[in-house]
Amino acid sequence: MPGSSDGYSVGQYAADLLALLDGLDISQVVVCGQSLGGYIIFELFRRAPTRIRAAILCSTKAAADSAAAKRDRDVMAALAQRDGARAVAEKLVPKLLSRATLEQQPQVVKEVRAMIERAPVAGILGALRALRDRPDSTPLLGQIRVPVLVIAGDDDQIAPAAGMQEMARAIPGARFALITGAGHVAPLEQPLPLSGALGDFLTALS
Known part of the structure; x- marks a missing residue:
């Protein structure tokens, strides 16, 4: 990774x-x-x-x-390393939250996005590795x-x-x-x- x-x-x-x-x-x-x-x-x-x-x-x-999920982790890690936590948030938030939350709870969407964006890239990379392996x-x-x-x-x-x-x-x-x-x-x-x-x-x- x-x-x-x-x-x-x-x-x-x-x-x-x-x-x-x-x-x-x-x-x-x-x-x-x-x-x-x-x-x-x-x-x-x-x-x-x-x-x-x-x-x-x-x-x-x-x-x-x-095997496909492992490849997806590596792709996400490369994105984090290249473009930072904000790019990871952009990719992940629509997958993390339900359709109802995305449509009806903008504050929750904002909170989850902010949580991801605050994470250090090294921590994101390490967590992705732990998940993958x-x-x-x-x-x-x-x-x-x-x-x-x-x-x-x-x-x-x-x-x-x-x-x-x-x-x-x-x-x-x-x-x-x-x-x-x-x-x-x-x-x-x-x-x-x-x-x-x-x-x-x-x-x-x-």
Whole structure:
């Protein structure tokens, strides 16, 4: 990958999180991962499954990138390196947000665009590399033995709801919540329905 940054990987993200938990003397947690965060949760299940009390997987996938998806990551990395974060935002925002959000929530569109534009190019390159090179977590799904909530946006172009529902079925006892009017950024697009799904799940744990 052009300009790839050593040190960025799903494994390193997971190791950093475990080090933080150790530093805070926290033995077990409920983890919630959005998109890349979901891939980090799968890595936590590989490395330290007993540290996870429950998991929430939002807008993510178990499968590794296909060859075509890997090429797309490299193309995006080249764009970031050549033209900067603003060009990445221009390309990504229409894919990240639902059609309803793009048409009816200009403030959310502006916020997501600004978040991407603020990101340093080195960070974008590193995250793209971590996404591209993540392992396939599909074989892990049937081994999960803690409560799991899978949350999908009904208009997510990146992690389509049908695939996420299939992933939920593969995890023993997992719940599935579909957020209407959301794309890949449901926490910003539809915060109230998403918070309701989270609240119901967390209440059931207590």
